[in-house]
Each structure stands twice: as C-alpha cells, then as structure tokens.
Amino acid sequence: MENNVLLEIKDLVVEFHTDDSIVHAVNNVNITIHESQTLGLVGETGAGKTTIARTILGILPRPQGKVRQGEIIFEGENILAMNESRLRRLRGNKIAMIFQDPMTALNPIERVGDQIAEAISLHNKVTNAEAALRAMDMLEMVGIPRERFGEFPHQFSGGMKQRVVIAMALACRPRLLLADEPTTALDVTIQAQVLEMMRDLKNKLNTSVLLITHDLGVVASICDSVAVIYAGEIVEYGTVFHVYDNPGHPYTRGLFGSLPELDTDKTRLKPIKGLMPDPTNLPEGCKFCDRCDYAFDRCFKDSPPVVEIEPGHVVRCFLAGKEGE
Amino acid sequence: MEIKVRKKRTAFGETWHQFKKNRFAVAGLIVVGLVILVAIFAPFIAPYPYDKQDLLNSYAGPSAEHLLGTDKFGRDTFSRLIWGSRNSLIMGLGCVALGSIAGITIGSIAGYFGGKTDNIIMRIMDVFSCVPMLLMCVVIAAILGPSVRNAIIAIAISTTPSAARLIRANILTVREKEFVEAAKAIDAGSAHIILKHIIPNAIAPTIVSTTMNIGNSILSGATLSFIGLGAQPPLAEWGCMLSEGRNFMREHMELVLFPGICIMITVLAFNLFGDGLRDALDPRLKN
Amino acid sequence: MIRYVLKRLLWMIPILIGVTLIVTILLDLTPGDPARQLLGNFATEEQIEALRVELGLNKPLIVRYLKFMAGVLKGNLGISYFTHESVTFEISRRFPYTLLLVVISMLIAIITGIPTGVYAATHQYTWKDNMSIVLSLFCVSMPSFWFALILVQIFSTKLGWLPSLGIDSWKSWVMPAISGAIGYSATLARQTRSSMLEQIRQDYVVTARAKGQTERKVIYKHALKNALIPIIVIVGSVFGASLGGAVISETIYAIPGLGNYTLSALTSRDYPVVQGSVLFFATLYSLIILLIDIVFAYVDPRIKSQYSRAKKKKERGAEPLPAGRSAQ
Numbered sequence: 043m044e045n046n047v048l049l050e051i052k053d054l055v056v057e058f059h060t061d062d063s064i065v066h067a068v069n070n071v072n073i074t075i076h077e078s079q080t081l082g083l084v085g086e087t088g089a090g091k092t093t094i095a096r097t098i099l100g101i102l103p104r105p106q107g108k109v110r111q112g113e114i115i116f117e118g119e120n121i122l123a124m125n126e127s128r129l130r131r132l133r134g135n136k137i138a139m140i141f142q143d144p145m146t147a148l149n150p151i152e153r154v155g156d157q158i159a160e161a162i163s164l165h166n167k168v169t170n171a172e173a174a175l176r177a178m179d180m181l182e183m184v185g186i187p188r189e190r191f192g193e194f195p196h197q198f199s200g201g202m203k204q205r206v207v208i209a210m211a212l213a214c215r216p217r218l219l220l221a222d223e224p225t226t227a228l229d230v231t232i233q234a235q236v237l238e239m240m241r242d243l244k245n246k247l248n249t250s251v252l253l254i255t256h257d258l259g260v261v262a263s264i265c266d267s268v269a270v271i272y273a274g275e276i277v278e279y280g281t282v283f284h285v286y287d288n289p290g291h292p293y294t295r296g297l298f299g300s301l302p303e304l305d306t307d308k309t310r311l312k313p314i315k316g317l318m319p320d321p322t323n324l325p326e327g328c329k330f331c332d333r334c335d336y337a338f339d340r341c342f343k344d345s346p347p348v349v350e351i352e353p354g355h356v357v358r359c360f361l362a363g364k365e366g367e
Numbered sequence: 368m369e370i371k372v373r374k375k376r377t378a379f380g381e382t383w384h385q386f387k388k389n390r391f392a393v394a395g396l397i398v399v400g401l402v403i404l405v406a407i408f409a410p411f412i413a414p415y416p417y418d419k420q421d422l423l424n425s426y427a428g429p430s431a432e433h434l435l436g437t438d439k440f441g442r443d444t445f446s447r448l449i450w451g452s453r454n455s456l457i458m459g460l461g462c463v464a465l466g467s468i469a470g471i472t473i474g475s476i477a478g479y480f481g482g483k484t485d486n487i488i489m490r491i492m493d494v495f496s497c498v499p500m501l502l503m504c505v506v507i508a509a510i511l512g513p514s515v516r517n518a519i520i521a522i523a524i525s526t527t528p529s530a531a532r533l534i535r536a537n538i539l540t541v542r543e544k545e546f547v548e549a550a551k552a553i554d555a556g557s558a559h560i561i562l563k564h565i566i567p568n569a570i571a572p573t574i575v576s577t578t579m580n581i582g583n584s585i586l587s588g589a590t591l592s593f594i595g596l597g598a599q600p601p602l603a604e605w606g607c608m609l610s611e612g613r614n615f616m617r618e619h620m621e622l623v624l625f626p627g628i629c630i631m632i633t634v635l636a637f638n639l640f641g642d643g644l645r646d647a648l649d650p651r652l653k654n
Numbered sequence: 655m656i657r658y659v660l661k662r663l664l665w666m667i668p669i670l671i672g673v674t675l676i677v678t679i680l681l682d683l684t685p686g687d688p689a690r691q692l693l694g695n696f697a698t699e700e701q702i703e704a705l706r707v708e709l710g711l712n713k714p715l716i717v718r719y720l721k722f723m724a725g726v727l728k729g730n731l732g733i734s735y736f737t738h739e740s741v742t743f744e745i746s747r748r749f750p751y752t753l754l755l756v757v758i759s760m761l762i763a764i765i766t767g768i769p770t771g772v773y774a775a776t777h778q779y780t781w782k783d784n785m786s787i788v789l790s791l792f793c794v795s796m797p798s799f800w801f802a803l804i805l806v807q808i809f810s811t812k813l814g815w816l817p818s819l820g821i822d823s824w825k826s827w828v829m830p831a832i833s834g835a836i837g838y839s840a841t842l843a844r845q846t847r848s849s850m851l852e853q854i855r856q857d858y859v860v861t862a863r864a865k866g867q868t869e870r871k872v873i874y875k876h877a878l879k880n881a882l883i884p885i886i887v888i889v890g891s892v893f894g895a896s897l898g899g900a901v902i903s904e905t906i907y908a909i910p911g912l913g914n915y916t917l918s919a920l921t922s923r924d925y926p927v928v929q930g931s932v933l934f935f936a937t938l939y940s941l942i943i944l945l946i947d948i949v950f951a952y953v954d955p956r957i958k959s960q961y962s963r964a965k966k967k968k969e970r971g972a973e974p975l976p977a978g979r980s981a982q
Binding site: 391490491493494497498499500501502503504505506507509510511512582586589590593594595606609613616617620623624626627630631634635638639642 | 665668669670672673676677680681683684685787788791792794795796797799800803804806807811894895897898899901902905913916917920921928932935936939940943
C-alpha cells in the first residue's frame, strides 16, 4: 500500500568547515519518507546520520555547517529555502526531534512539565493552564504519573528522562519524528520498554519516524524500512524484510556478519576490517572500496550506480544483482 | 594503497600547537619573556643605577641623556623602570612560588589522607580566608614590617588557602577515578600512587591557576608598595614609584603614568599567556 | 536546609575565634610599643610604663585576649588607644562609607560586566567578542589605584568636574566607585562569558531550538539562567574582594571609611582598633559567603533537593506505576 510522500531529501550535500579542513559529512543523499512509515537509518558513528537529521530541522552548528546543495521537500515546500521564522514553526510542531543522551537533553533548572508545556505553548494559542494540562496528558501517555509535572530532571532516572523527551517531542502531534539514537544510552531492558512505547505512540498518533541508530536489532524492532548509510552515502535501501533476508551491499553483509549469533558455535567475532575513511579526505570511487572483500579495479575509480535488486530494494554497488560473478 | 597518517604529537607538542594559534597568547608569552630578560639583564641595560641622584637635574623632561626624564631626586626614570622590573617580578613570581608550594603541599596532604586530617587542615585554611584578601595582606605586611620580603610572605599566605583548596578538590576527584582503584588492585604503594597517578592528573588546572595568579600577585605587590607596606624608597619598584610620584602628579604626570603602564603591560602579558595556556590545555572551550 | 545554615553558623564561631587569636598573637609579636608610640620620643620610662599599666599592656597575652573576647560577647570591641572612643562606635561611624562605596562599585560592576559577558558569548568568533576579551583583560590587568590616580588627574585636576578628596556631595562618589568597579566589572564579564559559552553548547539548548523556540528565548530563558548560577558565587567573592580593595580606594580619595581607619590603626599600633576591625570584616565576609551559598542552593534545584525533604520524591522514580503500565 503506497502512502503519500511526507518528506523527500534530494541530492543533499553537507559540509563542515573547520580551521584546518572541510569535512564531507553528507554526500549526495536521497531519502524518501512516506506517511505512517518508520524508516531506520543505520550506520557507524560518523557516517552522517545525525547530520542529516539536523539538516532537516535546520539546526546545524553555525558557522561550521554548510549545505552545499540539495532540497528537502516537506508538505510541498523546500525546507532548505525557508527562513528562520518559517523553520521555527516547523520545529517541534510538524517535525520533532529526540536526541541521544537523555541525561543532558533537559534543562536542569526547569520543571519537567514546564518544558513539555513550552513545546505546546510555542505552537498553539493556549493559556498557560491549558498547556500545563496538555503537558500532564502527555506525561501520562508516556507512562509517567501526571503529579510529577512539577519535578526537576535530576529526580528522574535515565529511562524516564527519555520518556519525558519523547513526550516533549510528540506534544504537538508532529507528522515526522526524528529519533537520533534514542535508546543508545539506556540499559537493554529499558531500551525494550522505550521502543515498545514508541511503537505504540507512533501508531496511535500516526507519526512517521526516521530512526537513526547503529543497532540492527532496534531497526528490526520497530522499523518498516531501512537505509544503510556509509561515509555520508546511502549504500542500501529497502524494506526490513528484504534487506535483512538478502543484504545486497558488502557493507551491509559485513554488518550482519559481525553480529554475534546465539545458535551457531563460533569462537571469534567477525568484524569488518579497517576504519571508515577520513571524511576530510574521501577516496575516489566507491567509499567502501578499501575495506571491501569483493573490491576490484573499477571500484577504486568510479562511483558505483544505484541498482534495484528486488522491487523497492536498491543497492549502490557494481556487483549488485550479479551474485556469483 | 596509501593511508594518510597525521604526525603524532606528544602532549606537550599538542598543547603548544593549540597555543600557537592564539596570537594574543603568543604575544603575551613574548612580552613576558622580554620583561624577564630585562629584569635579568637590568644592570647592563639600564643607563644609570636606580638610586643615582642628580639633584640639579630634577624633574627634567625627556632628553637624550634621560630618555623618560628624571624624578624628584634627579634619578633617571627609564633606569628606575628597568630596575623596577626586577622587584615587581620577584614579588609576582615569589608570591606565586611560595603560595603554590605551600598550597600544593597542604592541599595534597588534606586531599589524600582525608578524614580528620582533612577537616582540621581545611578549617585552618578557612581561618585564613575569611578575611578579604587585600585586608589580610595589609595586616600581615604591616605587622611584619614593610619590606619586599615581607610583602611576598603576606601575599603568599593570603593566596595559599585557595591553592590548597584547588589541589585538594582535584585530588579528591582523581582519587575516586577508576585508574587509581586499578592501581590499588595491583597492589601499588601509597607514595607510588600519589606521585605517578594522582599528582600528574590533578596538576593541570593548578598550572593554569598558578599562571593566572602571577599577574594578580604582581598587582598585589604593587598595591602594597603603593600604600607603603612593600618596597620602600629608594628601591625602584613600580608601585613604590607610583606612590612617590603621586604627590607631584599635578605638574609631573609622567611620573605616575609610566610606572603604571609598565605594571599594566606586564600583568596583561601574564594574563594573556595564562588565558592562552588554559585554552590550549582545554580545547573544548575554544570550539 | 535550616540545619545546614545552622551548621555553617556554628562553624563560623571557632573560625572567627581563630582569626582573632591569630591577629592578637601577631600584633603582640610586632616590634613597636604602642605606649611609646603614643607618648612620642621624648617621654620618660616612667610615663611609658604608667601608660602601659593603664592600657593593660603589662598583663600577659592570654589575659588580654580573654578580656577582649569577653567584651566581644557583650558587643564591646575595645577602646581605641588614640581616641579613647569605643571601637564599636568608631566602626559604626565609618562603616557606612565603606559599605556605600562597596555597594555602588558592585552595582556598577554587575550592570556593566554581566551584560558584556553575555553579549560576548552570543557573538563568539566575531570581532566584538575578541575586542571584549581584550578590553576585559586590559581592565583586569590595570592597577586600580593607578586608574584612580588617572581619573583624578583628568576629572579633578584638569577638568575640575569632580572633587578628588573627601565626601561632600554625590559627586564625591563617582570616581571612587568607578575605579573600584573597573577590575571587577571585567572579571564578571569574563566569567559570565565563559559560563555562557559552556551553557550554549549543552544538549538542552539544542533541544530548546528543536522545539521551535526563538533564538532569543533560547539564549535568555534557557542558557542564561543556567549560566548565572555559578556567577552568583563569583559575585560573592568579588564583593568580598572589594571590601578589601576599599582600603586602597579610601586611602586615595581620603574617604573616612573603615578600611582607611584600619590601615592607619595598623601603622600607629592601635591594637584594639585592629582587633575589632579585623573581627568585624571577617564576620561580615563570612556572613556574605554564607548568604551567597544559601542563595545558590536555593536557586539551583539540584542542590536544593539535596537539602530539602523532597529527597523522598526521588525514591518514587524507582517505584512501579499502577497496574497495566510498564514500570521504569
């Protein structure tokens, strides 16, 4: 069932300018998110995932972050062309973001309820009392008793803080939620609870989610589709079923291969050799060529094309669809 | 296939590389170096001894013989400024050295041994720091008798408590850190732990605060001399020169202007250097 | 919270006793005999001895000290050797000048310093920031007494706008307040700037922006409030430092304040005045620090909850929610 397109990122290129060099964080990325879709964006640290999310909201660090080219179309408008006040009406309202570290994401000297209420007041013409009531409703929605409205962040544990952050993000019923590694800083059991809560809420509120993570298990948990990002490029994209059953890109295969398996008797883990290339000095040709087991001459010189190996499942590789060659 | 590897730098080298980027800090370092050189080589640079009087030539304006003129007793201002750098630097560096050594020793003992020792030591420090700093300096210096040496002691005493507190706090933090537990787990001795693990890690913030204190100590020394409790006439010391020149300020403003400028430039240089050092050691603050 | 305050007040007592003890011992060890100083060089030995008995200087140190402390408990800080007035009276006459000077200087320092720091932090990497850093460093490196002399030369001697000595009218306060404030204003600017910079790069600031908050509110409502908390402590220590600096200002501008008085008492060996004055300053300073700590604890909810009984609420976070909801 094809839903409408909610957000479309076209040919995005983002750089960071430091004293010594230019970091090529995002290199020609194309992503489409539909209504009611949960897209997982998987990659290593430094692959460019967070940068993409921040660019969508227009909160790249200034003055270092620069968008070199591209468009991000949301509800018919190009976000990258919007002025600051237009962007502000979007943030927290139509598109919301939750961050990785719940311990530092909340203002330590403001009451938790007030911080949620702030998100509501910013985008709705309501009285303070109204906003507070709605904030309390949000607290309950994420499993926190409404009486805790007046408490401060340090009085909550990590998992509960993250719930507050989620409540804050969903307070205005955004159409798109950008979740940047929301469970990475949490214990595994808490992680499961928070993910379950997120799944319930996104279904209930019909919110699309861009879930950024490095954890393939989390993606399997709540995502419909997955995009694999490497050195600022999308190297594979498809539904979770397709990609997990039949990973097309050598990097994706490496990621799955490096997971420990419970049912086989292995003595050593199998990591992908090498490191991600230096983003200030990216190689020509395929960016994965240095670490790829299957690389041949052409990989080092030309950029591989995007090939569809199954309906809706694409891979950026010269060897895509040519198994056995 | 080529992999570009950045040349590895030592901790010192990395700090220097960061420091170099800050032009003001480098300027500060250069000026500090110059002042130190001037102080060391004063006998060779100054055209006249600091106390040579020439009563017939008092209050002379700038000339070829006396680059910045003379004072009430006909002493060459330029020479006195150069000689003055000695006293001012001695006061600044002496106070900081004395205060730091005392503070580090006291603070280390309190921090490492903790418990009752810590409590008693810190209460004694509280006694010395519950009087405003300058007042404490004034009281001690007045009691000991006005001289450069006593001014140094007075200022050092007043800066010891904060130095002690700083190193004690750092030691307390480092003590709890895991690598100390690890060292204890492999049965390393107390002294070994203190010397090899605790002090190196606790010392970095102390280095910065010590450097910053030099500027303040020079100012305190000049202040004490100005009110008559530090360097005494006929010594050449910038604060002392200010106090002497004050009475004749109306007609001879230059006697007040120049020593003050010297103080300011020296202290500014130390402060710029200290700031740059702090920024280089903690690059998070810059970016 | 009350318990903490009481504990601090209780600790103040032995510490202040320690201060007076040290001052008394030091005064006793100094060369110079007050009696001789009072009577001058041409007094006879009998006259000096008689005066010493009269002033109680012939009694052992410990007796003199205990007598002093007994007096303190009754509010009597001793009698000045010179004026024969009660020290308490002298302090009450002179302290208002010192207090006024310090308060005005502090106000100027806060009003000029803190906004400058905020401005510099929000305009980092621009020439405005760099210039403010350099300017602050200039002001901090400048001897305040030298700056005072320059002000006097310009505004009093050359322009004749302001009086240079004594206290006649509101004009007399202008130069002392400004020369007293300049160093502290720069210190506050620098500290505010670095505190702001640290807050601006915190995650909760990014969260606030991501909520759609205006940049202005993000800076002033979120970052600044957090940044000002450590500044409170700085203000306290600056206040204390300016109490000490009052000694210098009062000397230069001939203001009849307590600092001036203490200094001259030191040089003339007027022991009771020195004892009483130092005790007064120490008590005042300790109270100010305590006040600052109380305000600090009150303003920062993390610290406040350490002291209040809201500790119980913290425990609640670990309890399971009513049936049906997942616990965390």
